[in-house]
Amino acid sequence: MTELPLNRRQILGAAGAVGAMALTTSLTAAAQDAKKTSVRIAAVSYAPPFHDHRATGVNLQALREMTAQVARERPDFVCYPEACTCVARGFEKGIETAPEREPYVAEVGKIAKEFQLAIVAPFLERSQGRIYNSVPIVDRQGKLSLVYRKNYPTVQELRAGISPGTEVPVAECDGIRVGAAVCFDANFDPIAAELERQRARLVFWPSMYWGGQLLQHWALRYGFAIAVAYVAESAIIDMNGRYLAKQGTDTLQVRQRHLPPWAVTDVQLNRDVFHLDENQDKFPAIRDKYGPDVEIEVWEPEGYFLLASRRPELTVEAIAAEMGLETLRDYLARSVRLRNERLKA
Structure with missing residues (x-):
């Protein structure tokens, strides 16, 4: 069991509860249409054990092992929770040990390319003396599609030293227009409006709480599907605002080890x-x-x-x-x- 972080909702509490076994066989990606009617999305309730990425170099072996398990579901996209690779000992320690973007994304890219799936692996990003709560989206070839920096950190994050981002990028990733928002951002509709303006079809929302009806409103009003990655319960929300899947470490069948700690489903995006x-x-x-x-x-x-x-x-x-x-x-x-x-x- 890894140490629990001391943050706003005691999330990442199940960070090391799920054992990750390495899968040695790489999966061959299915041929992609120029325009897809649907994609398969996995939102994973998992956070790796603590590692000092700044002092000893970026190490995402635990994330790779979990991705190997998720890859058996043959998803197109895999999304992990907010800042998950950096905050197993809380935000303050995560800020102290945060890596820079380039070496971190390079390691995520290796995993994405190995398993031929796009990966959203949120982290705390060190850049020019500032720390951002960042969400890189890396395609199945290991190339960076975009990085979103949380526009609205919580008061506690700001006090701890997290800097807010100012942009809401949208980009093509494996044929799908994707974007991201993080946790507390759900309270600020201008984020959703900007994602809509740029015609995002799939939005990743790594978080430290559920989101609930705030996200259902976003999906229907602004016209995109949402992948929710939260340690307690991850989810996939359809463009019509309905939940298509919910599952995480707090799910009874997951606690009993009958089911894995992720929500996965196919989502219709040609709409x-x-x-x-x-x-x-x-x-x-x-x-x-x-x-x-x-x-x-x-x-x-x-x-x-x-x-x-x-x-x-x-x-x-x-x-x-x-x-x-x-x-x-x-x-x-x-x-x-x-x-x-x-x-x-």
Whole structure:
């Protein structure tokens, strides 16, 4: 059992509870479509034992061993909890021993390439005299897609010496537009709005608590799926705000060692969110044209619907363009623009 960190929710409490056995056989990645209809995501409730990455060099052997186990599920993406590779003894010790980005990402890249899957392995990043709560996303070839720095650290983190990030990057990773947010960020909708503006389809949310309805709101309102990685319970939230999977170290079957400490499922990403206004009258034409190749999921109380394509070569963007559909984000942006014009009139 590793030492427990003393932080805001006593999380990472199960950090060493799960034994990681090395898997010697590498998995061959499945061929990827230029545009996928779905991806397989694993959010893992695990934090490695403490290691002083600054004094003795970056060592992610424990993370590799856990990834070897998760790789048996054949996921496209694997996400670990907030700052997990650095805070097994708490944030203050993690800050003291935090590594720089380049050597850390290089080690993550080796694991990603070995198992042919994208990895999200959050850490505390040392950069130019500052420490950031960072989330690197590394693709299956071991290349860095983006690094997100937590924009809204908690008061306790700020007091401990964590610096806030100021950007919300979105990038292509193995054919999917991905982004990230961290824990306390869920209280600040401008983060979600920026992810939406850049058309993220999958957002990784490593954390030290569950997120709950805050994240369900983010998913439906801003139109992306969310992978929640938290030691107690990880989860996958669909674009419609529904939980597709929940599992972690606090799950009874995991505590009894009947099930592993991760949530894993396939997520449909070839879809988008639309408002019913000025779109719903086009449903008959969409159904006549595409039949079973599309799915229309209506959320009447919210005034939204989700349109999904069941064919990899048929993108939801192409359907929307042909049928004259306006996405929710574009419709709301248009309403704001018209409102501002009227205010100036």
